Structure formats: C-alpha cells, structure tokens
Amino acid sequence: MxxxxxxxxxxxxxxxxxxxxxxxxxxxxxxxxxxxxxxxxxxxxxxxxxxxxxxxxxxxxxxxxxxxxxxxxxxxxxxxxxxxxxxxxxxxxxxxxxxxxxxxxxxxxxxTAKRTGAATAVAAKYLARKDSETMGILGCGVQGRSNLEALLLVLKDLENVKAYDINKDNLQRYVDEMTKKYGVNVIPVDSPKGAVEECDVVVTAGPIRKHPNPVIEASWFSDGGFACALDFDSYWKPKAMHSMDKFCTDDVNQLMYYKSEGYFSDIPKIYADLGEIVANKKKGRETDEERIMAMNLGLAxxxxxxxxxxxxxxxxxxxxxxxxxx
Ligand SMILES: NC(=O)c1ccc[n+]([C@@H]2O[C@H](COP(=O)([O-])OP(=O)(O)OC[C@H]3O[C@@H](n4cnc5c(N)ncnc54)[C@H](O)[C@@H]3O)[C@@H](O)[C@H]2O)c1
Known part of the structure; x- marks a missing residue:
C-alpha cells in the first residue's frame, strides 16, 4: 500500500x-x-x-x-x-x-520557546493588571527572551525589565540583546529579590527541581502583581504561593498528575485553569489589588x-x- x-x-x-x-x-x-x-x-x-x-x-x-x-x-x-x-x-x-x-x-x-511565551502572554492578558509597567525575569535564557517578546504584545505599558540570572555572562547578553531588540529599559539585578520587588509581573524560568530549595518570599511580591512560574515551584516558597488571592494553572489534571509523582508538595488550592478563564467560565483578575499566580506547566x-x-x-x-x- x-x-x-x-x-x-x-x-x-x-x-x-x-x-x-x-x-x-x-x-x-x-x-x-x-x-x-x-x-x-x-x-x-x-x-x-x-x-x-x-x-x-x-x-x-x-x-x-x-x-x-x-x-x-x-x-x-x-x-x-x-x-x-x-x-x-x-x-x-x-x-x-x-x-x-x-x-x-x-x-x-x-x-516550545514561542508557545510558552505566548501562554504567559495569554495568562497575563486575563490575570495581570492592564497598566503593568515593570516585569521581573529570573532565568535569562530561551524563555526569558520569548516571554518578554510575548508580554510586550499584550501589556502595552511594559517598559522596565528587572533581569536576574546566576550566570553573569548570560545576564549581560540578555540585557544587551533585549535592550537593542525591544528598546525597553532592561536593568540587571544581582539577587532574586531584586527581580521580584516592585514588579507588576514576575516570570521565573530557572531549572525545575523535583525537590526544590525555593527563595522567593511572600513579602517580596507586590499586591496587584501577576506571577507566572515556568519552572514549577522551584523558585517560590510555599508561603509565597499561599499568599496569592488566585492560584491558577494551565491544566489541573497535569498539575495533579505531577503531584502524584512527588512534585508540588505544598501548593494552594487551584482557583481555575486558563481554559476556564479564557472560555469565560471563571473570572480572571477582578481588582487592582489581587495577587495572582499562574503555574504554567506547558501543554501539548x-x-x-x-x-x-x-x-x-x-x-x-x-x-x-x-x-x-x-
Ligand atoms: N512551563 C513550560 O511550558 C515550559 C516550557 C519550556 C521550558 N520551561 C522551563 O523553563 C525553564 C527555562 O528554560 P529555558 O529553555 O529558558 O532554559 P535555558 O537554558 O535557555 O535558560 C535558563 C537560564 O537560567 C539560568 N539559571 C540557572 N539557574 C538559575 C537560577 N537558580 N536562577 C536564575 N537563573 C538561573 C541559566 O544561567 C540560563 O541563563 C526550565 O525550567 C524549563 O524546563 C517551561
């Protein structure tokens, strides 16, 4: 045949x-x-x-x-x-x-690079404040780049990027490239705290750890902020995740599957998945004060x-x- x-x-x-x-x-x-x-x-x-x-x-x-x-x-x-x-x-x-x-x-x-940035942008469209001006990025690699590219298309007031990476060369390359490409103000910071504090949007894109040793504290994250984790719970302390008014994910089944495999040992109750929000079955952001996180696992x-x-x-x-x- x-x-x-x-x-x-x-x-x-x-x-x-x-x-x-x-x-x-x-x-x-x-x-x-x-x-x-x-x-x-x-x-x-x-x-x-x-x-x-x-x-x-x-x-x-x-x-x-x-x-x-x-x-x-x-x-x-x-x-x-x-x-x-x-x-x-x-x-x-x-x-x-x-x-x-x-x-x-x-x-x-x-x-993978592009659709992950796009999924962050879709989440931000429904969950971030429309007037978000400052973004923090932790992990300035492939995702650091595509997430900025995508977020600039949905958050029209975004003009400052606080960037952190454990590798100084990678950080400098990111600052130079992104400044040149998008004309935004990319500020290198020397600690994770510097890339979370006073940010309207925070994206974490470091390595995924099954048994994480997270550092981001609840107090670093601003009220009214939107956080998108691409590296599971590797960066966010359980208390920081529990401090969110709405804890969302891209797929509840996927998150529950990972939990059964030993990941995500201490996460808050899930408010909604992005499908429910985009299909208007659950509300996205309702006030300028809400603290909202999307745990985006990446979907087929x-x-x-x-x-x-x-x-x-x-x-x-x-x-x-x-x-x-x-
Ligand atoms: N959720 C999703 O849909 C999705 C999709 C693709 C990738 N990812 C995840 O995103 C993360 C980044 O992927 P990538 O393709 O950008 O990788 P990459 O290798 O291109 O970039 C990673 C960057 O993070 C830096 N880094 C390492 N440890 C760090 C730390 N503790 N703090 C800050 N920076 C650190 C590295 O120096 C490097 O510059 C990975 O965890 C990957 O699994 C998630």
Missing part, C-alpha cells in the same frame, strides 16, 4: 516560515478556549528521567476544530550547557486525524495549535524536505 510522504521540518526551516508571535498568541488563546469548552483531548504527559532533574516527556494532543493531532517528544537536561547543548531539545509528530497516518516530523525547540495543545499552522505554511511556501514512509 502507498503511504503519503511526510514533511520534515528542521529548526531552520521553521524559523524561515516566519510565524509571528502575534499569530502564536492568538492560536494559543484560541486553543485555551477550546480546552475550556471541553473540545480538546490531552492526557497528562508521562515522562522518563534518565538523569537527576532531567526529563523526556511525551505530550499528545488532539484539537478537532483545528484538525490537529500529534505528539511532542521533548527533553530538558539542566546540565546540557556544559556540553554546549540546549536545555530543551526534541521532535514533534503531526498525524492526519482522519487516518492516523503521520504527515510531518519537525524540530520542536522553536515551537499549545504545541499542536502552533505546529499545524507551521505545517500548513510550510506546504504553501515549499519549505521542508519530503521523506518516504514506505
């Missing part, structure tokens, strides 16, 4: 397609609405852990309205920098939802919503390499 060829897309191919952050934010917001309305299928991601604090996760999702079905197989290795390798690497497979036949295999690092629906756009554009633009399955 003849199987169609699959489209292979390298990271460079994907970058050449030039999907904009605005398009990705719209797609991620739309897919959260689909999730909130119960129109997505996404089991919690299982993983294997070949080294301490490293993971390789399988992330399947199906979004009927986008005709998008597939799986991301993504790894995170905190020690990779010593080998000159990125923390996050992996592949994504798209399947034809009608037949199950694979239609594309693509690098997933660009997609975000990846598939982005990947299907990339696949369609690649076909139209003639980008990528067709490979035989037979």
């Amino acid at each position: 003849n199987l169609p060829e699959i489209l292979y897309l390298s990271r460079r191919d994907i970058e050449n397609i030039g999907l904009s952050m605005k398009e990705i934010i719209n797609a991620v917001e739309n897919v959260f609405r689909e999730k909130g309305l119960g129109r997505t299928e996404m089991p919690p991601k299982p993983g294997i852990h070949p080294k301490k604090d490293a993971f390789i996760h399988a992330m399947p999702a199906y979004i009927p309205n986008l005709k998008a079905a597939g799986l991301k197989w993504v790894s995170g290795y905190p020690e990779n920098y010593k080998l000159g390798l990125p923390y996050i690497t992996g592949l994504l497979i798209l399947n034809d939802p009608e037949t199950g036949v694979p239609i594309s295999v693509m690098d997933c690092t660009w997609i 629906i975000e990846d598939m919503a982005t990947a299907i756009m990339i696949y369609e554009k690649a076909k139209k633009m003639g980008i990528g390499t067709w490979l035989p399955l037979n």
